[in-house]
Amino acid sequence: MKNTKDKKLKLPKMEGFISALICIVCGILVGFVILLLLAAFTPSIPVGEALSGLGIILGGPFASGSGADVMTAIGTMFFEATPLIMTGLSVALAFKNGLFNIGAPGQYLMGTAASIITALSIPTGGSAFAGFIVWIAAILAGTVAGVIWGMIPGFFKAFLGVNEVIVCIMTNWIAANLVSWIFKGSRYLNVASGHTAYTLKTSVNGVAAPKLGLDKIFPGSNIDISIFIAIAMAVVLYIVINRTTFGYELKACGSNRDAAKYAGMNVKRNIMLSMMISGGLAAMGASFFYLNGNIEFAWETYSSLPDTGFNGIPVALLAGSDPIGVVFSSVFLRYLGKGGYNLAGYTGFNEYVSDLIVAVIIYFAGFANFIRSYFPEVGAFFRRIIAGKGKKDADTAETLTAKGGENR
Amino acid sequence: MRNITKRFPGIVANDNITLRLRRGEIHALLGENGAGKSTLMSVLFGLYKAEEGKIYKDGKEVEIKNPNDATALGIGMVHQHFKLVEVFSVLDNIILGAEETKFGFLSKKAARKRVVELSEKYGLAVDPDAKIEDITVGMQQRVEILKMLYRDNEVLIFDEPTAVLTPQEIDELMIIMKNLASEGKSILFISHKLNEIKAVSDRCSILRKGKYIGTVDTDKVTKEELSSMMVGREVKFAVDKADANPGKTVLEIRNMTVPSKIRKRDAVHDVSLEVRAGEIVCIAGIDGNGQTDFVYGLTGLAPVSGGTLLLNGKDITSASVRQRMTGGMSHIPEDRHKHGLVLDYTVEQNMVLQRYFEPEFSDHGFIRFNEVRKYSDSLINEYDVRSGRGSLTAARAMSGGNQQKAIVAREMDRKHDLLIAVQPTRGLDVGAIEAIHKRIVAQRDVGCAVLLVSLELDEVMNLSDRILVMYEGELVGELNPKTVSVEELGLYMAGAKRDNMKRGEDKT
Ligand SMILES: Nc1ncnc2c1ncn2[C@@H]1O[C@H](COP(=O)(O)OP(=O)(O)OP(=O)(O)O)[C@@H](O)[C@H]1O
Ligand SMILES: [Mg+2]
Numbered sequence: 001m002k003n004t005k006d007k008k009l010k011l012p013k014m015e016g017f018i019s020a021l022i023c024i025v026c027g028i029l030v031g032f033v034i035l036l037l038l039a040a041f042t043p044s045i046p047v048g049e050a051l052s053g054l055g056i057i058l059g060g061p062f063a064s065g066s067g068a069d070v071m072t073a074i075g076t077m078f079f080e081a082t083p084l085i086m087t088g089l090s091v092a093l094a095f096k097n098g099l100f101n102i103g104a105p106g107q108y109l110m111g112t113a114a115s116i117i118t119a120l121s122i123p124t125g126g127s128a129f130a131g132f133i134v135w136i137a138a139i140l141a142g143t144v145a146g147v148i149w150g151m152i153p154g155f156f157k158a159f160l161g162v163n164e165v166i167v168c169i170m171t172n173w174i175a176a177n178l179v180s181w182i183f184k185g186s187r188y189l190n191v192a193s194g195h196t197a198y199t200l201k202t203s204v205n206g207v208a209a210p211k212l213g214l215d216k217i218f219p220g221s222n223i224d225i226s227i228f229i230a231i232a233m234a235v236v237l238y239i240v241i242n243r244t245t246f247g248y249e250l251k252a253c254g255s256n257r258d259a260a261k262y263a264g265m266n267v268k269r270n271i272m273l274s275m276m277i278s279g280g281l282a283a284m285g286a287s288f289f290y291l292n293g294n295i296e297f298a299w300e301t302y303s304s305l306p307d308t309g310f311n312g313i314p315v316a317l318l319a320g321s322d323p324i325g326v327v328f329s330s331v332f333l334r335y336l337g338k339g340g341y342n343l344a345g346y347t348g349f350n351e352y353v354s355d356l357i358v359a360v361i362i363y364f365a366g367f368a369n370f371i372r373s374y375f376p377e378v379g380a381f382f383r384r385i386i387a388g389k390g391k392k393d394a395d396t397a398e399t400l401t402a403k404g405g406e407n408r
Numbered sequence: 409m410r411n412i413t414k415r416f417p418g419i420v421a422n423d424n425i426t427l428r429l430r431r432g433e434i435h436a437l438l439g440e441n442g443a444g445k446s447t448l449m450s451v452l453f454g455l456y457k458a459e460e461g462k463i464y465k466d467g468k469e470v471e472i473k474n475p476n477d478a479t480a481l482g483i484g485m486v487h488q489h490f491k492l493v494e495v496f497s498v499l500d501n502i503i504l505g506a507e508e509t510k511f512g513f514l515s516k517k518a519a520r521k522r523v524v525e526l527s528e529k530y531g532l533a534v535d536p537d538a539k540i541e542d543i544t545v546g547m548q549q550r551v552e553i554l555k556m557l558y559r560d561n562e563v564l565i566f567d568e569p570t571a572v573l574t575p576q577e578i579d580e581l582m583i584i585m586k587n588l589a590s591e592g593k594s595i596l597f598i599s600h601k602l603n604e605i606k607a608v609s610d611r612c613s614i615l616r617k618g619k620y621i622g623t624v625d626t627d628k629v630t631k632e633e634l635s636s637m638m639v640g641r642e643v644k645f646a647v648d649k650a651d652a653n654p655g656k657t658v659l660e661i662r663n664m665t666v667p668s669k670i671r672k673r674d675a676v677h678d679v680s681l682e683v684r685a686g687e688i689v690c691i692a693g694i695d696g697n698g699q700t701d702f703v704y705g706l707t708g709l710a711p712v713s714g715g716t717l718l719l720n721g722k723d724i725t726s727a728s729v730r731q732r733m734t735g736g737m738s739h740i741p742e743d744r745h746k747h748g749l750v751l752d753y754t755v756e757q758n759m760v761l762q763r764y765f766e767p768e769f770s771d772h773g774f775i776r777f778n779e780v781r782k783y784s785d786s787l788i789n790e791y792d793v794r795s796g797r798g799s800l801t802a803a804r805a806m807s808g809g810n811q812q813k814a815i816v817a818r819e820m821d822r823k824h825d826l827l828i829a830v831q832p833t834r835g836l837d838v839g840a841i842e843a844i845h846k847r848i849v850a851q852r853d854v855g856c857a858v859l860l861v862s863l864e865l866d867e868v869m870n871l872s873d874r875i876l877v878m879y880e881g882e883l884v885g886e887l888n889p890k891t892v893s894v895e896e897l898g899l900y901m902a903g904a905k906r907d908n909m910k911r912g913e914d915k916t
Contacts, residue, residue: 244773245765248757255752261709262739262747263761264730 020318020329027361028058034356038349045348053347057339057354064342068219073338075218078227079292081334083108085230086285087312088319088326089237090278095321096241097274098254103153103168104282105309106175107146109301111283112290113179115142116297119202120188131206135291138207142287143280149175150279151272158268164275172309176301183299190296198296208293222295226288230327233281237323250274282309314362333358412461414447416805418796421447422458423618429563434585434595436605436626438638439615440837441809442794445598446488448615449565452596453485454478465563484556485565488572488808488835490548492540499523499536502555519558526557530587531580544696546577553584564588565596568808570604571835574695574863582608600809600837602631614638639839645866647842649849652873655685657721658736658825658857664715666698666705666881674713675701677881683826688848688858690872690889692865694901698881699861700742703830706859707739708732709747720825733762738824740816740832742861748815749803756784756799759818791817792843808835816844820851827851830861845871865894879903 035050056063061073087104094101118141124130153167183189188199202208209224241247253260253270261267285308290297315333319325340354414422421444429435437445450456452463454472462469465481472478478485492501503519523536532550540548549569556564566585570578585595585608599605605612606626614621614637621637635643661681668675676698683689693699704710706717708729717725719735727735741747749758760769760780769779784799793813795801803811812835819827829848833841848871852858862868868875868889875887877900884906887897899905 243775245770245775246773248764248775252750252753252761256746256750258746259748259750259761261729262707262741264728264733266728266730 017325020320020325023318023361023364024332026364027357028054030360031057031353031357035349035353038353042348049347049349053343053349053353056343056346057336057357059339059342060335061338063339063346071218072220073342075214075221075223077331077334077338078218079221079223080337081330082227082230083285083289083308084311084315084330084333085227085234085327086288087282087309088315088330089234089312089323090282090285091312091316092319092321092323092326093237093241093250093281094274094278095316096247096254097250097270098257099157099164099271099274099278101150101153101168101275101278101282102165102310102313103150103171103279104312105305106168106172107149107279107282108286108306108309109172109175109179110145110149111142111286112297112306113182114145114283115139115287116188116199116202116290117182118142119207119291120200120205122205124206126206128206131208132210134205134207135209138202138291139284139287142291143284146279146281146283146286147276148279149283150275150277154272154275154279157275158271172305176303176305180300180302189299195296197298197300199299201293201296202291203293207291209288209291222292224292226292230285230288233284234323234327237281241323282312314358317362410462410464412448412451412458412463414444414451414456414458416447416796418798418801420618422451422615423620424461425615425618425620427613427620428623429594429596430611431562431594432589432592433610434589434597434608436609436612437596437598437615438600438602438605438612438634440617440639441813441835441840442617442807443615443638443837444618445615446567446807449485449567449596449598452478452563453483453565479559479561482560482562483565484559484561484563486549486552486556486567486569488568490552492548492551494541495539497537497539498534498543498551498554501540501551502536502558523554523558526554530557530584530591532557532584544577545572546574546580549573549577549581550584557588562592563594563596567598568600568835569597570599570601575865576694578604600835600841602634602838605634606631616640635838638837641839643838643842645838645842647845647849647870649871650853652687652852654687654873655855657682657684658719659683659859660716660718661706662716662718664702664705664717665713666701666710667713668701669710673881675881676705678715679878679881679883680715681876681883683857683859685825685855685857686852687873688852688860688871689874689876690860690862690868691876691878692862692868692897692901693878695863697878699830699878701881702878703739703742703828703861707737707828730762733822736823736825738819738822738827740819740827740829742830742834744808744811744815744834749811751802751804753803754799755788755793755795755801755803755806755814756780758803758814759784759787759799761818762822787814787817787821790821792840793817809837809840812836813840813844816847820847824856826857826859828859828861831863832860833864833867865897868897869894877901879906 032050032054035053036047039045039047039050061077062070064070064073087108090104090107091101115138118138119134122134122137124134149171152171153164156162156167157164183199189196190198190200209226211224214223215221241250249260249265249270252263253265253267257267289295311333315326315329318329336354336358340351343349343353344351410426412422412425413420425448427448437448439445447456451458452472454474454477457473463472464470470481472481493504496504499516499520502523520536526532527534532554534547534550534554540551569581573581582604585597589595597609609626611623612626612634613623616638632642659682661679664676664679665674666676679702681689691699691702701710705712708727712725715725716723719732719737722735724732724735745751750761760783763769764775769776781799787793788798791813794810795806803814806814816832832848833844836844848858860872872889875889875892875897876883877885877887877897879901880903884903885900886907887900
């Protein structure tokens with residue numbers, strides 16, 4: 001009995017992992033072809049550099065030079081992955097409820113503004129303890145701002161039946177302009193050093209996330225405690241989604257709204273709640289990032305939305321909306337990001353190639369689902385590999401064939 | 409099809425099955441729920457790949473890897489639930505995937521001409537310009553049939569085509585099928601209704617638990633013989649039941665009115681009725697006369713615009729679905745895929761769909777997985793729900809009839825005083841129908857109030873203690889199943905006869 005239970009928990013995981021892996025390999029191959037083409041058509045880049053370029057991208061932070069550089073790069077990778085984990089969780093949770101939270105950038109911005117303002121306006125008097133309390137207060141303020149921002153599309157969807165994507169996009173731009181408006185000419189700008197396009201670092205008020213000595217392990221990077229909080233949030237979310245009645249409802253509503261309604265679940269409340277939590281998660285990511293103490297915020301956001309918000313979407317897709325998977329896919333994306341950065345430093349290519357590879361990987365992620373549902377044999381083939389040759393009729397074949405033909 | 413074997417995790421759905429279909433014949437496929445009929449047809453249509461066995465067409469071995477191969481070989485399939493694009497017109501749906509183009513543009517003119525010709529030739533009346541979402545299920549089915557004919561298919565597969573049709577539409581379909589056969593098309597026809605099989609098919613093959621039992625000439629066997637071949641024992645068609653012994657009123661509906669979502673007039677108008685403990689009251693009527701909206705209003709899936717609902721004396725007119733459920737209402741829904749199941753969930757998850765939050769199954773917001781498993785296993789056992797992996801099977805991977813059985817099990821086992829059963833035996837085999845009918849009667853006998861909504865005359869006549877006929881959203885007659893004839897019931901259902909049913913004060 002115990003055995004079957006384990007199986008149930010493990011196999012879908014394995015499947016998701018393998019399909020993510022396949023996407024990644026395909027993405028990298030296509031990326032290599034692109035590098036080759038670029039090299040072939042750019043006179044200044046020798047063709048051979050395509051291979052070394054690929055090596056640099058795949059090396060991620062490890063291809064950053066000396067040992068110290070590598071440690072810095074790894075620290076930076078984790079630091080940058082932190083907000084991405086949060087926006088990834090945000091999108092993943094909404095997906096579980098059948099909603100597409102493309103509003104993460106706006107929620108992220110609102111979280112940014114609320115936490116920076118809180119961190120800079122409550123006086124700490126230089127006391128470390130007060131700084132710590134304000135740090136927590138600022139995270140909460142940011143999160144609340146995101147909750148409110150997520151509530152708007154949630155409300156429109158639940159009570160007025162307006163597609164959440166439309167409202168999300170609108171709230172994104174409202175946030176972008178609102179935030180610029182709030183900061184313009186405000187006292188939070190870094191006027192003293194003539195750096196007026198940026199806000200002050202929160203550390204000027206003594207507010208910064210505890211470093212836990214991580215800055216000693218990864219000198220030169222901004223890594224702080226937030227990465228652990230983000231991972232903890234992923235674990236919590238995993239448990240909520242898979243073990244609690246709330247998660248059960250959430251997934252039921254996401255998978256079949258009519259059945260959820262029939263079962264007496266409050267579908268509207270579920271939509272509201274999941275959008276609010278999603279908003280809060282995305283905004284919390286912003287708090288983690290901007291409360292680091294060493295980060296300035298470019299407040300003129302009216303013409304662009306933060307990438308970190310949008311990147312939550314590929315992160316969640318690649319992770320198959322699994323919260324634990326989100327941690328890995330975020331780190332992976334930043335790993336490639338570091339590779340791309342190094343690529344620009346060491347070769348004639350620019351760093352956008354790594355973004356391109358990431359994009360291709362995401363396409364393949366979508367494509368993998370397509371393959372799985374339309375060409376069952378291909379999926380079954382991989383499945384058999386996973387399950388080992390002994391079990392020809394791999395149990396996992398079920399989910400797959402089940403998609404192929406629906407039973408009535 | 410020779411020696412076809414198809415396995416699913418934990419089950420052999422088709423075990424070495426050989427089936428021969430002759431040109432121009434109607435070949436019925438009969439078997440219990442989960443016997444493997446749909447699977448076999450899906451293999452033929454290229455939706456599944458069999459592990460063993462070969463398919464021959466006109467004596468030549470063929471390989472069918474996907475539905476496109478099947479179409480190329482002239483094999484078409486009408487799925488039980490249609491695969492049409494709701495917002496497209498009939499014509500667009502028919503030509504979808506087989507479009508003819510001129511210089512890269514669709515040339516619909518020729519297509520329209522062919523569709524009209526085909527529909528006249530086979531008596532398949534449809535309006536090519538109507539949108540799918542606006543036409544009846546019966547018409548949608550004709551569109552599916554036209555789709556197959558448009559592609560010049562010679563082998564036509566019908567998977568439980570009649571389960572969603574009204575008796576009239578069934579008769580029409582039977583005639584259409586006979587026409588097609590006389591034109592030289594070969595038809596494979598799945599149905600659980602022995603009358604239909606007797607009426608229309610030339611031969612019938614029987615499957616039981618994935619195994620091939622035999623093929624018979626339909627006119628040489630009786631219904632009883634067919635059903636015992638299928639379930640391996642005698643099946644009683646009539647329901648044994650003692651007279652009802654009604655007790656206190658459990659459900660009282662006063663002047664309920666439900667607005668229609670599509671039309672101006674009310675879908676349900678001023679309906680009043682009572683169901684008492686220990687009786688089975690049946691709402692009979694032809695499909696589309698407001699039964700669906702009536703049930704939605706009663707169960708809280710749609711708001712009512714007038715009237716009062718009392719459950720156990722308590723006003724539930726504006727109560728939430730959950731309040732109604734905890735207040736003693738059980739509901740076997742009409743559409744098992746829309747409402748009854750979360751198909752992505754496993755059987756065990758579906759078994760606690762309304763109860764996951766109860767202390768029995770949850771602890772401080774955490775689901776008690778062991779309890780859920782135990783409960784689900786016991787229901788599966790008791791109600792003979794068959795599937796590959798028991799509680800762990802994805803609901804999607806169950807045969808249609810077993811999905812229905814799972815829902816029935818869940819709703820009957822939940823604590824309730826009122827059981828609302830809408831088409832409870834839709835898609836079930838005769839053995840399972842017998843078992844479910846017995847259970848409904850048993851529920852009644854222990855003092856449960858049962859409100860049955862059914863389109864099947866046999867079921868209505870056999871099971872109910874009182875019959876209420878619904879016509880165009882109103883109750884037009886109350887009949888006693890012991891004294892009324894099927895013909896008379898039919899007159900009421902068709903609206904040709906009505907009694908004055910108004911109670912309480914009259915309204916304008
Ligand atoms: N995709 C699938 N994955 C796993 N098992 C499946 C799948 N489809 C069907 N099965 C199993 O195969 C068996 C045969 O199912 P099938 O749908 O062919 O039955 P059926 O004869 O059509 O029954 P019904 O009359 O209830 O529709 C069932 O036990 C079912 O659980
Ligand atoms: Mg079937």
